[in-house]
Amino acid sequence: MQNKEVDFTKLQAATLIATFFSLWLAVYFEHAVENLLAYILILSFGILHGANDIKLLQVEAKKKSKPYDFLRILAYYVFFVLSVAGLFYILPSIALGLFILFSAYHFGEQHWISKINGSSRYSIFLFTAYGLVILFLLFEAHSLEVSDIIFDISKVYINNTYYQIMLGISLIIFVLLFLVKYKQIQCNILLELFYLLVFFIIFNTASLLWAFAIFFILWHAIPSLGDQITYLYGDLSRKHFIKYLRTSVIYWLASVITLVLLFFFMEGSSQEFIPFLFSFLAAITFPHVLVISGLNKN
Template sequence: MKNYPKIALIASFFGLWMDSYFSHQIQIILGFLLIFSFGILHGANDLLLIKNINSERKAKSFVKILTYYVFVVLTGVILFYIVPQFALLLFIIVSSYHFGEQQWQRLEQEFSKILVVFFQFLYGFIILLLLFNFHTGQVQSIILKITDISIPTFYFSLLLQFSIPLFISMSAYIFWKQEKWRKKILLELFFMALFVILFKSSSLIWGFALYFVFWHSIPSIIDQVTYLNGSFSIKYFYAYCKAAGIYWLISIAGIALIYLFFREEQVFNALFFSFLAAITFPHALVITRMFQGKENSL
């Protein structure tokens, strides 16, 4: 869907417009509803993707694949319980790369693997840092709940001040080296400016939900449906949702249990992001394998 960025742009401005009419509490509710819908859904079909990725090696049974997947998720949960500081850092690194990889596919066809991986990571890292810098107090509180560590405010701004010039320098290099990427770079820099406005004007959960759903999750679903079927259509999207339904329901049930026992906002936010991190680890690996499969088929 080549026109999807226009849809995401309209949805983001609509979200900004809604922001001025809804209270903080309503924004949190709507934000979580968005995350629970497309946000969770976009990672609920990983097992089907793994099955297709490994289609040439049918020796791996579904039970074996499921066991590996659950093992990685449980490892993430255990890490957050035993060494939460390391687990949170790993989550930020993996999420940063995952966000950037989604936005900058096929870049390594023209550039070295190391440059592309770092560029993709840097893009996603800046997205998170922008969100952190505009909601420092809440982010500090969530980190404190997870790790028992208080992060000084200036660390967030210092990292952002270092990352943005580096990203612009790398963008300028790519712009200079490959003409085919010039329009993409200018467009992404414009979108990044939009995210600044979005995160500054919105609450933490609402701003994160708008980015996570409209700029990451839905584009990822489109890519997954296309990978599984060769093209995207409503029919294929319905089949995708049907296949992901049971895993989506399990995820929602897990989040519901967390909310049932931990309703206090900051505690729930901390546990929710820990849960999100645990399911992000295997999902990010699966999507990387999917993109590698797409490149090998070109």
């Protein structure tokens, strides 16, 4: 899927404009309003971008002339999601650590896959290191809230110093791997540094949930939607976006309804719901990461 990006320059310009508009909202609105907007974006574009994995697998099988059993794939997918959810219940610390690593790899892959010529084992570590830089920038900016969420999920409390150390280690590893693969990477270094500066400003200006939503939706989910639609239908257009919605709406609705029921089960407490939200996102993230990564290798 690395060659399926559409009108990259216009997309990046629109993303920057939307990002700065979101920062304006963070300055003028209270955290409660930011959190509400964040929930809306995560429940819409956030979940939607991972709701069509089965269709992606079907198209991949068709392109490769491989046999495809919808019910079997669906059963495996649901079992995988439930297994991850179970892992969070049985071994929450391990599940959370894996979620962070998988998410880091996924974010890094989305950002860098189209900028690297060829593939190698180094790319996996480069993607992961970059994603960890982003995540620990966010964690360090909201260390108290993040530590509380981690404690609610795993009963392990993390000191702020840990986030700073991991940010430094991740940054060093990424820089070293970048230098190793420098000849294979096509990018504007100054522009990439500018993006990191933008993320730093976002994370230190907005509330935790709104900061996460800005990055997750504008810099990951929407570009990923564009890539997926192009992969499925050949180009990005309103007609193809509607087709994407039709094939993903059932899975999207199932996810949203489950989260809404959980929210009411938590009696509408945002503070208690956030750990459940991230745990649920983790459960649907694991198979999504594997699907997208498999497509990118083709």
